[in-house]
Amino acid sequence: MAKLIMVSNRLPVVFGADSAVTRTAGGLVSALKGAGLDCEQLWVGWTGAADEDLENPEVVRASARREGFVPVFLNRDDIASFYEGYANATLWPLLHYMVERATFSKDWWNAYQRVNGKFAEAIMEVADDGDLVWIHDYHLFLLPALLRGRKQGLRVGFFLHTPFCSSEIFRVLPERVPLLEGVLGADVIGFHTYNYLRHFRSSLLRVIGLETETEGMWHNGREIRLGVYPIGHDHAGFDHAMRRDDFPEILARHRADLGGKRLILNVERLDYTKGLPEKLAAMRKFLEQNPDKRADVLFVLVAVPSRQGVQEYDALTEQVQREVGAINGEFGRMGHAPVQLLHRSFPLEDLAAFYALAEVCLVTPLRDGMNLVAKEFVDCQHEELAVRPGVLILSEFAGAAQELSHALQVNPHDVDDVVAAIGRALEMPDDERRLRIGMMQERLRKQDCSVWARRFLRELGEVPARNERVPVMEMQPLAAMLAAQVQAGRKLGLFLDYDGTLRGFVDVPDDAVPDAELRPLLADLASCDHVFLAVVSGRAPYFLEQHLGGLGVTLVAEHGYQWLDGGKGEWALFNAVNNEWKSAVREHLEQTSLLTPGTHVEEKQSALVWHYRQADPEFGLWRARGLMHELTALAANLPVVVHHGQKMVEVSSLLVSKGEAVRFLIRHQGCDIALAAGDDATDETMIALEPDGVEFISVRIGTGSTRARYRTDLTGMRMLLTELRSALKSRTGPNEVGA
Numbered sequence: 001m002a003k004l005i006m007v008s009n010r011l012p013v014v015f016g017a018d019s020a021v022t023r024t025a026g027g028l029v030s031a032l033k034g035a036g037l038d039c040e041q042l043w044v045g046w047t048g049a050a051d052e053d054l055e056n057p058e059v060v061r062a063s064a065r066r067e068g069f070v071p072v073f074l075n076r077d078d079i080a081s082f083y084e085g086y087a088n089a090t091l092w093p094l095l096h097y098m099v100e101r102a103t104f105s106k107d108w109w110n111a112y113q114r115v116n117g118k119f120a121e122a123i124m125e126v127a128d129d130g131d132l133v134w135i136h137d138y139h140l141f142l143l144p145a146l147l148r149g150r151k152q153g154l155r156v157g158f159f160l161h162t163p164f165c166s167s168e169i170f171r172v173l174p175e176r177v178p179l180l181e182g183v184l185g186a187d188v189i190g191f192h193t194y195n196y197l198r199h200f201r202s203s204l205l206r207v208i209g210l211e212t213e214t215e216g217m218w219h220n221g222r223e224i225r226l227g228v229y230p231i232g233h234d235h236a237g238f239d240h241a242m243r244r245d246d247f248p249e250i251l252a253r254h255r256a257d258l259g260g261k262r263l264i265l266n267v268e269r270l271d272y273t274k275g276l277p278e279k280l281a282a283m284r285k286f287l288e289q290n291p292d293k294r295a296d297v298l299f300v301l302v303a304v305p306s307r308q309g310v311q312e313y314d315a316l317t318e319q320v321q322r323e324v325g326a327i328n329g330e331f332g333r334m335g336h337a338p339v340q341l342l343h344r345s346f347p348l349e350d351l352a353a354f355y356a357l358a359e360v361c362l363v364t365p366l367r368d369g370m371n372l373v374a375k376e377f378v379d380c381q382h383e384e385l386a387v388r389p390g391v392l393i394l395s396e397f398a399g400a401a402q403e404l405s406h407a408l409q410v411n412p413h414d415v416d417d418v419v420a421a422i423g424r425a426l427e428m429p430d431d432e433r434r435l436r437i438g439m440m441q442e443r444l445r446k447q448d449c450s451v452w453a454r455r456f457l458r459e460l461g462e463v464p465a466r467n468e469r470v471p472v473m474e475m476q477p478l479a480a481m482l483a484a485q486v487q488a489g490r491k492l493g494l495f496l497d498y499d500g501t502l503r504g505f506v507d508v509p510d511d512a513v514p515d516a517e518l519r520p521l522l523a524d525l526a527s528c529d530h531v532f533l534a535v536v537s538g539r540a541p542y543f544l545e546q547h548l549g550g551l552g553v554t555l556v557a558e559h560g561y562q563w564l565d566g567g568k569g570e571w572a573l574f575n576a577v578n579n580e581w582k583s584a585v586r587e588h589l590e591q592t593s594l595l596t597p598g599t600h601v602e603e604k605q606s607a608l609v610w611h612y613r614q615a616d617p618e619f620g621l622w623r624a625r626g627l628m629h630e631l632t633a634l635a636a637n638l639p640v641v642v643h644h645g646q647k648m649v650e651v652s653s654l655l656v657s658k659g660e661a662v663r664f665l666i667r668h669q670g671c672d673i674a675l676a677a678g679d680d681a682t683d684e685t686m687i688a689l690e691p692d693g694v695e696f697i698s699v700r701i702g703t704g705s706t707r708a709r710y711r712t713d714l715t716g717m718r719m720l721l722t723e724l725r726s727a728l729k730s731r732t733g734p735n736e737v738g739a
Contacts, residue, residue: 002130002155003040004457005123006032009083009139011045011069015060021067027372028136030234031449037457044070044122046083051075072122074115081111084310087139094169095138095162096273096367101312102172109175113142116182120146129153132460135186137161142178145185157460158186159229162369163399164196167203176207184219187463190229190456192370192399197228205617209505213703221715225463229456230403233375235448241349242356242380251385254353261298261336262426265358267351267373268365269306270343272316275366275395275412276303280323280339282364282418287331287338289419293426294331299339299362302346302354317343355380359387360425363394364412370399374407378440389433391425392440393418403443406436475720478697478710483727485673485695486530493671494525495662495686496717498537498544500646500679501701504714507614513547517718524725526552531728532669536560536658538650538682540604541571559652559682560661561606574661577606577653581638585651588634589627596623607652624649645680659685666691677701677717 012029014022023029032041047060051073054060064071074082085108093101120143123133130153135143137160144156170176180203183189191197197214204210210217216225241247268274283299303320307313321341328337346354355361361377374394381390394400394407401409408421486492496502499512502522506512514522526533534554537544541557541564548555548567555564562571582603589601589610598615601608610627612620627649631642639654658678666674674694676686679701687698688707700708701717712720 001039002132002461003042003128004037005127005131005133006041006043006136007119007123007133007140007143008043008045008136009087010048011043011064011071013064013067013069015047015049015054015063021063021069023067027231027234027449030237031231031453033236033450035450035453035457037454042068042070042126044119044126045072046074047071050079070122070126072115072118074118078111078115078118081105081108082115083139084307086112088307088310090173091138091141092162092273094172095165097163097165097169098273098367099169099172101272104174116140116142116146119143120150123147124150127151127154131155132457133157134159134457134460142182143185145182148185155460155463156186157188157190157456158183159190159456160196160369161192161231163367164191164199164203166199167206170199170203171207176203180204180207184224186224187222188225188227188456188460190227192228192230193402194228195402196369196399197226201226202618209617211617211703216703218702218711218713218716221713221719223463223711225459227456227459229452230399230447231370231372231452232444232448232450233372233379235379235445236450237348238352238376238379241352242382244349247349247353250349251353251356254350255357258298258357262296262360263354263358264297264299264360264362264422265302265354265377266300266362266364267302267354268304268363270303270313270317270320271306272312273365273367275364276301276316276320277323278366278412278415279362279364279418280320280327282415282422283339284323284327284331285415286419286422287327290423294338295333295336297338297426298336300342300354301339302342302344302351304345305343351376352380355390356382356385358390360391360393360422362418362422363392363398363400364410364418365395365398366412368395368398368400371395372400374398374400374404375444378404378437379444381437381441383434388430389437391428391433391436393421393425403447404440406439475716475723479720479723479727482673482675482724483730486528486728489530490672491670492531493666493669493674494531494533495536495665495674495676496534497658497678497683497701498535498539498548501677501683501714501717502535505613505646509611509613510543519548519551521718521721521725522548522553523551525721525728528728532665532671534563534662534665536661536676536678536683536686538604538607538609538645554665556658556661556665558604558606559650559656560658561604561653561656563661563665574664575655577655578639579606579653581635581640581651581653582608584638585631585634585640588630589649589651592623592627596620599623604652606656607650609648609650611648613647620647643680643682645682650682657685658683659689662686663689663691666694673697675699680704 012024014024057073061071089103129151132155134157144158147156201212204212287294324339324341327339331338355377363371363374374392377392392407394404394409395412396409408425410417410421482492502518503512525531534556535548536556538559539557544555544557551567553567555567560574562573564571585608589608593599593601596615599612601610612624624644628644635642640651641654643650662676671694675697677699689696698708699710700706702713
């Protein structure tokens, strides 16, 4: 049975002086514990200490393995350059939109690659064929790709716990391409919110030119699924804490500490993304504007220490402590300081008590991937435990804001907005408070961290456990079947699109010439007895004849307008067509081209094409969709059809289609079995064929709606043709293929 291998930057354990392993609590640990998974589980991660500080790493390794943990050992240089450097001083600020805080270093990047390699080796030591590997967070962007092909059927998931910034920010990274390609090694890629997924897709488009659908993509012969999986909080953990026999005592002690004050609570790591200086500015302004409340309210900041010893974080700690002292010095009085800073972590039962007693919870990060504090506060609001139901004030830039719509949402950069929200929260009637909390609690308790883990792992488990060389369209069995049909004397017809099917796209279409392997591959297949091969393309005749002529391949140009039998002789028309409609469409396309930089109009004998491959990718796509709408209306009374293909919009004669051309050639050649493959809407006319008396196989290259029986990508299609050539050669003898 396949096992689950969890991978995170740090193991959820503490190693004692004698290398004894003590498990620690955490969101991922709680998520797996509550998921009820019935499989073996291992956890791979850094020990949390430098190699040089471990007395005996092998003892640590053995002790960890006995508890189901696989340690990754990092030395001091790794920690400084990989963890404190590239991960937390380069990636962390950029992902949180704080470009000015990011530092770039080639040495850090080298360390990041090296450490991701160490993680890959640690995983390979324990992974078996068909295992599930779940990788977490920005420290390990490169790891999914490093695992590809290392074990047969290994299924890899990646989840990002931070925001994914807009493409404009991500493109600042010098290493943007390998980072994206690293993540694309995963089978399932998950984010907290749709916005993060949208930004990731935009980066794929703008950085490496990959178009994707919302739900996924095809890349290097594999289907990659993209998804939104908002993580939940540890409901079971907080529920257990509040059911403890001593919880009433804990609650009473903290209530007594409040001394009747109205608690405005803030809980978070001490990190510059959390907006603590801005929060303190709002507290100061609230106290300035509301002198009558200075003695009644108590702002409590539970600031969990973060990355101590790092200069930037130490400076932030000092700044916060200094401002808290200044506020208390100005607005405090004998026996009461309106702001209390608790610079330490607390057990779960104490946090639950704080949440239960808080009249207001102030969660205002400048940017946050999710923020579970907001969810924990809502969950711990039990009417019977507090004087009044609590109110959540939540930053609109926290991932949780999309789920917690009944919170008072604020812009944390707008001090006046936060101050007004604090005032509104304190004055809110109990009925409204109760209604808001109740609406949010119902959802959160059904969507806790265990539900999140089960959902992600279910989708990862649905990924076919297949050989890395074989995409969803099983190449070797299909090639073997086709070869067997040929050996039995049946005529096989292969009808293949060119751009996006046999050859990848490039910015300049005329540069998309056949690669060194393609021409001999096509020639070998076309030379086989009982095999008819046609390249059915939207290209002009001159391009096809120049690059594919003389190979024995029949060429079909302009989506079925004319053809060249065997790739030599004279071009012939499939149908005589009337092209008088062109004048009505040409002016419209040319005007659109003038308004859209990087686009141009191509005129063919039977079609007009607006190309936008060199335009801004998102602007070009937006313009193309608008153009489709306009042309559909314009061409309603014309004998034409409008197609939106790969980076182009084409208007062509209604009497011309790839489908009709392929139907004619199947009859003309007497094919018994046929395979058609293409990548866009113009190919669907041949993909959707149902020729009488012919076994017909259709293949869609890439994403998009289709009627094809199979789906793959460029790599998979090339693999099929290569496997078919090998199968035909093995069945017919070495001298009969490509002779």
